[in-house]
Amino acid sequence: MIEVFVGDITELEVDAIVNAASRALAGGGGVDGAIHAAAGPELVRASRALGPIETGSAVITPGFRLPARHVIHAVGPIWHGGRQGEAELLERAYETSFERALGAGDVRSIAFPAISAGVYGYPKESAVEIAVRVMRRHEKEFRRIVACAFDERTGTLYRRELSVRPK
Numbered sequence: 263m264i265e266v267f268v269g270d271i272t273e274l275e276v277d278a279i280v281n282a283a284s285r286a287l288a289g290g291g292g293v294d295g296a297i298h299a300a301a302g303p304e305l306v307r308a309s310r311a312l313g314p315i316e317t318g319s320a321v322i323t324p325g326f327r328l329p330a331r332h333v334i335h336a337v338g339p340i341w342h343g344g345r346q347g348e349a350e351l352l353e354r355a356y357e358t359s360f361e362r363a364l365g366a367g368d369v370r371s372i373a374f375p376a377i378s379a380g381v382y383g384y385p386k387e388s389a390v391e392i393a394v395r396v397m398r399r400h401e402k403e404f405r406r407i408v409a410c411a412f413d414e415r416t417g418t419l420y421r422r423e424l425s426v427r428p429k
């Protein structure tokens with residue numbers, strides 16, 4: 263089941279939350295900052311030790327003080343206009359996040375922020391379309407997949423995309 267949640271991803275009681283991380287895995291602003299603030303200082307130590315990683319890839323750490331047991335740190339592309347492989351890299355970031363979740367063995371519920379759709383500048387409509395496409399591909403492998411939006415407008419984009427019959 264894919265559901266839409268509008269609010270703070272750090273509050274979600276799911277097995278894993280995905281972080282829109284930077285390649286250094288050293289924390290930052292946006293959702294990354296919120297996740298590190300809520301998880302506590304152990305998270306930056308655990309994640310930085312696994313970095314740097316390539317754009318489109320992802321690593322998994324414990325969730326420390328978060329309700330979620332795991333954090334999957336995925337690196338989405340910076341938007342440069344769309345001709346530098348951004349769509350493929352964003353799709354890879356979602357795909358590798360699912361790979362890490364399945365690899366953990368105990369993840370039945372997972373929540374994603376809109377990777378790259380903040381500071382990295384990816385156009386929201388296209389980012390949401392890619393996110394939903396990959397989520398649908400993995401829908402049967404999880405009990406719950408949560409598309410977490412931080413604002414109503416993004417929530418509406420997810421709901422609209424989910425109401426469209428898959429191509």
Ligand code: ADP
Pocket residue numbers: 269270271272282283291292293294296297338375376377378379380381382383384410411412413416
């Ligand atoms: P990126 O650098 O990959 O663009 P950002 O953190 O800047 O990552 O933004 C990604 C998305 O996460 C944006 O849509 C932003 O509104 C959203 N966001 C920011 N804070 C949170 C949060 N606490 N919970 C869920 N989503 C968030």
